[in-house]
Amino acid sequence: MKNKSVLINIAVLLAALLVPVVIKAPYHLHIIILIIIWSIIGTAWNLLGGYAGQVSFGHAAFFGLGAYSAGLLKFHFDISPWWGVLLGPIIATLVSLPIGLICFRLRGPYFALAMLSLGEIFRLLFTNLSNFTNGARGVMIMPDITSKMFYYYISLFILVLTLFTTYRIVNSKVGYYLVSIREDQDAATSLGIPTTLYKNLALLPSAFFTGMAGAFYMNYVAFIDPNIVFNLSNVSVMVILVVMLGGVATTWGPTVGAAIYIFLGELFRATLGSANVLVFGVLVCLIILFLPNGIVGEMNTLKRLVRRKKGLPGGERNEFLRG
Amino acid sequence: MSFFVARKLVKRFGGLTAVSDLSFFLEKGEILGVIGPNGSGKTTVFNLISRFFPLTSGEIFFKGTRIDQLPAHKICELGIGRTFQVVKPLKRMSVIDNVMAGAFLRTNSIGRARQKAEEITDFCALGQYKNVEAKSLPIALRKRLEIARSLATEPELLLLDETCAGLNPRESEGAIALIRRIRDAGITIIIVEHIMKVMMGISDRILAINFGSQIALGKPQEVAGHPEVIKAYLGDAHA
Ligand SMILES: Nc1ncnc2c1ncn2[C@@H]1O[C@H](COP(=O)(O)OP(=O)(O)OP(=O)(O)O)[C@@H](O)[C@H]1O
Ligand SMILES: [Mg+2]
Numbered sequence: 001m002k003n004k005s006v007l008i009n010i011a012v013l014l015a016a017l018l019v020p021v022v023i024k025a026p027y028h029l030h031i032i033i034l035i036i037i038w039s040i041i042g043t044a045w046n047l048l049g050g051y052a053g054q055v056s057f058g059h060a061a062f063f064g065l066g067a068y069s070a071g072l073l074k075f076h077f078d079i080s081p082w083w084g085v086l087l088g089p090i091i092a093t094l095v096s097l098p099i100g101l102i103c104f105r106l107r108g109p110y111f112a113l114a115m116l117s118l119g120e121i122f123r124l125l126f127t128n129l130s131n132f133t134n135g136a137r138g139v140m141i142m143p144d145i146t147s148k149m150f151y152y153y154i155s156l157f158i159l160v161l162t163l164f165t166t167y168r169i170v171n172s173k174v175g176y177y178l179v180s181i182r183e184d185q186d187a188a189t190s191l192g193i194p195t196t197l198y199k200n201l202a203l204l205p206s207a208f209f210t211g212m213a214g215a216f217y218m219n220y221v222a223f224i225d226p227n228i229v230f231n232l233s234n235v236s237v238m239v240i241l242v243v244m245l246g247g248v249a250t251t252w253g254p255t256v257g258a259a260i261y262i263f264l265g266e267l268f269r270a271t272l273g274s275a276n277v278l279v280f281g282v283l284v285c286l287i288i289l290f291l292p293n294g295i296v297g298e299m300n301t302l303k304r305l306v307r308r309k310k311g312l313p314g315g316e317r318n319e320f321l322r323g
Numbered sequence: 324m325s326f327f328v329a330r331k332l333v334k335r336f337g338g339l340t341a342v343s344d345l346s347f348f349l350e351k352g353e354i355l356g357v358i359g360p361n362g363s364g365k366t367t368v369f370n371l372i373s374r375f376f377p378l379t380s381g382e383i384f385f386k387g388t389r390i391d392q393l394p395a396h397k398i399c400e401l402g403i404g405r406t407f408q409v410v411k412p413l414k415r416m417s418v419i420d421n422v423m424a425g426a427f428l429r430t431n432s433i434g435r436a437r438q439k440a441e442e443i444t445d446f447c448a449l450g451q452y453k454n455v456e457a458k459s460l461p462i463a464l465r466k467r468l469e470i471a472r473s474l475a476t477e478p479e480l481l482l483l484d485e486t487c488a489g490l491n492p493r494e495s496e497g498a499i500a501l502i503r504r505i506r507d508a509g510i511t512i513i514i515v516e517h518i519m520k521v522m523m524g525i526s527d528r529i530l531a532i533n534f535g536s537q538i539a540l541g542k543p544q545e546v547a548g549h550p551e552v553i554k555a556y557l558g559d560a561h562a
Contacts, residue, residue, distance in 0.1 A: 173427045173436070180424040183413035190373065190407070192399035192428040192476055 016156055020149040029148040033220065035255075035262045036155040037213055040162050041235075042242045042254025044209035047166045049240070050249035051175060052202035053182025054104070058115030060235035061122045062092035062207040066214025067229040068126060071139035076132075081141055084215035085158075092211025093204050100200040107185075111199075116236070123230035138225025141218070151220050158216055159255070162209045167251055169205065178202050179249070241284055247294030256296050324387050326351040326511060327480055332381035334367055334535070341367040343535040345381075349480070354502075354512045356526030356543070358519070360555055364535035365515045366408050369482045372513075373405045374398045385480065400428060404478030406469035408485045408515070414458035418449055421457050421468055425475030440475060447471040447501060463494040470501065474510075481505065483514045487521055499525060523547060531555070 023029055041063060049055045069091050070084020099118060103111040126133045133139070145151075169175055177198045180188040188195055218224055229235065238261075246257025264283065268276035291298045325348040334342040342364045349355050357365050370376045372383060374395040383391040390398060399405075413421045422440035423433075430436050444453045447467050452460065457468060466486050473481060483502065487495040499521060506512055516522050522529060522543065529546040531539040538551040546552055 172433065173431050176420065176424050176427055176436075179416060179420075180413050183415060184411045186375070186407070187411040187413055187472070188424070189375070189395045190399060190405050190411075191425045191472060192396045193424075194394070194396045 013160065020152050026148050029152055031262060031266055033148065033151055033155050035258050036152075036159050037217055037220075038239070038242055038258035038262060039255040040155070040159050040213040040216075041210050041239045042246065042258050043159070043162045043166055044206045044213070045239045046243050046249065046254050047169065047178075048199075048202045048206035050243060050253070051170055051182065052178040052199055054199055054202065055112050055240070056115040056206075056236075057112050057232075057240070058117070058119035058236050059206075059210050059239050060119040060230045060232060061115070062096065062210035063214040063217070063235050064119075064122055064126065064224075064226070064229035065092045065095060066211030066216075067218040067224045068133065068139070068214075069211070070215040070218035071141060071224055072133065074141045075134065075139050081215075081219050084218060085212060086215075088215030088218075089208040089211035092207040092214070096203050096207035097200075100203040101196075104196045104199040104203075116232075119230055119232060119236050123226045123232075126226040126230060133226070136225055136227070138223060138228070139218075140223045143219065143222050155216055155220070158209075158212055162212075163251065163255070165205060165209070169202075170251070174198065174201055182249075241288075244288050244294055245284065247296030247298070247300075250294065250296040250300065253294050253296040257294065260295070324384060325349060326353075326386060328382075328384040329368075329372070330382045330384075332368065332371055332383070333379045334364075334371055334376060335379045341535050342371065345532065345535065345537055347530050347537075347540065349511055349513065351479075351511055352506070352509060353527045354506055354514060354525055356522040356529040357513060357515045357532065358517075358522055358529060358546075358552075359532040363533050363555075365532065366484055367535070368532075369405055369484050369513075369515070372398070372482060373403060399476055399478070402477070402479035403482065404473035404476050404480070405482040406466075406473055406484055406486065408488070410462070410465045410469050412457035412460065412465050412468055415456060417454050417456055418460070418468060418471075419444060419453040422449075422471050422475045425472040428476045443471050443475050446504070447474070448497070463490050463497075466490065466498065467501065470505070474505065478510060480511045480513070483512060483516075485515055485517065487516055487518055495521065519547065 019032065020029060023032065041059065045056065045059050066084070066088030069088035070081040073079040073084050073087065074081045099114060103114045127136050177188070177193050180191065180193060181195050181198055185195055214229060217229070242257040242261050243254050244257070245261055246255065247253025265280055268280050272279055293301060327349040329348070330346050332342050332345045333340070345368065347355070357368065359365050367376065371378055374391070374393060378391050381391070382389060385401060385403060390401060413424060416424070419437065419440050422443050423436045426436040426439040441453070444450050447470060449464065449467055449471055452464060457465070460468060470483070470486065486498050486502065490498060495518070502512065502514065502525060514526065526543055528541060529543050530537060531546050531549065531552045533555040538555060539546045539549040
């Protein structure tokens with residue numbers, strides 16, 4: 001059982017390594033790289049929002065900090081923006097630390113709201129501190145490398161690192177504790193779980209990998225401005241949709257969600273003209289309504305139904321959105 | 324000093340005094356029953372001991388250490404486990420995962436946590452449900468899961484809040500048998516229960532409270548015959 005899933009993962013990785021050999025068109029590779037970037041952000045968000053149940057409406061803050069770390073290294077110091085891939089995650093993590101320490105002590109939606117405002121605060125700060133950030137004009141770099149294949153492998157490496165790290169965290173004591181906290185914080189406390197500490201243990205890697213995705217994005221796209229990377233709807237909310245689509249609190253959910261989201265988004269933009277956003281929005285709503293556990297989540301449920309376990313009298317029925 | 328000592332506990336919620344000047348102690352291995360009408364402050368006492376609520380005033384000692392300033396998770400780590408009157412299962416986790424969540428307090432290894440959880444689910448007669456999601460358990464099994472999960476943290480003192488409430492007589496008997504087994508395993512217990520017969524049979528001593536204050540404390544027979552207790556339960560006319 002365990003060996004089988006290891007084999008499947010290795011097969012998926014090998015297939016992923018061969019992608020640029022098969023797919024050569026730069027546009028297609030570009031779409032795939034975007035999918036990978038969103039898979040990284042989604043996987044990072046999922047650790048905190050999916051497993052630990054601490055929904056963040058402000059992951060753009062970490063994404064943007066990562067992106068600007070890379071961009072400003074070049075802009076101010078003429079240091080290779082690739083160093084940002086190391087610096088960005090560290091800065092994002094450092095910023096997440098006080099947020100977690102303050103918000104996780106409080107019950108209720110404080111964290112979600114604090115994150116929402118954090119993303120907006122950084123957007124405004126980076127727009128207005130134009131001496132340091134070049135303001136709304138943004139930061140542009142001249143990439144040394146233009147081969148899409150190169151960016152593909154770098155992003156794939158970051159995704160594998162993110163997936164592997166979250167997988168290890170989730171399948172450990174920490175993972176059990178995070179899910180316990182999500183399911184019932186009082187029960188978790190009564191079992192001796194220091195809930196504030198463990199929420200922070202989910203937040204830090206979540207911010208870290210989101211920052212790394214941001215720094216890679218800067219290197220790849222070569223231009224950012226505050227409204228792109230600190231964007232509420234196009235980053236913070238989009239990552240939530242990506243994860244919900246694929247499956248909250250599942251290993252592959254964010255990756256599957258990103259693939260479908262980006263692919264359909266591009267498809268509709270190419271075919272539907274100005275109605276694309278509307279159709280896309282309706283479709284996302286429908287999927288979330290009819291597959292409330294996301295695509296990977298529903299597949300897991302299906303598998304469980306096949307290996308059917310008898311329900312017990314007096315228990316609750318499955319909590320589907322529809323009656 | 325006794326194994327567990329509560330000294331002059333007071334808890335106020337705004338103008339309401341839920342617990343007022345309550346003192347009691349336990350020796351190791353003892354079962355102390357706490358009785359009292361609805362709203363008399365029993366659950367609040369548990370919330371004070373487990374530090375889910377801070378005390379307004381008073382002191383609590385466990386094995387000679389003062390514990391009323393510690394955070395709730397530390398109380399559990401020191402060896403005081405609790406269950407909830409309104410059960411709080413980790414719904415979307417299986418029974419065995421629920422118990423493992425408790426077992427991780429004393430180990431970092433998944434294998435060892437699982438092994439201990441297996442033993443405890445068997446001990447609590449939950450073995451056959453271990454792969455069932457907690458949300459699909461009926462109330463009797465949910466109550467037992469509360470106990471199992473708490474036992475996995477290896478408590479020396481266990482606070483049981485209305486383990487038999489909502490159970491039919493047969494299920495109650497099962498629960499009482501389980502509580503006896505827990506006591507035989509050497510765990511000290513404070514138990515809250517409404518069914519007098521249960522309390523009389525299982526407690527070494529009983530503490531009766533009303534409006535958050537002690538009205539009687541002693542052997543079950545003494546407390547059951549105490550005029551204040553009869554008055555609290557049956558009204559003035561019977562006292
Ligand atoms: N968090 C709270 N905030 C305000 N008042 C509270 C709170 N918890 C309990 N109370 C009040 O304190 C009093 C004691 O409540 P408690 O739950 O301890 O009673 P109980 O003896 O456990 O009752 P029952 O037998 O119904 O479980 C009640 O009047 C209750 O309304
Ligand atoms: Mg109560």
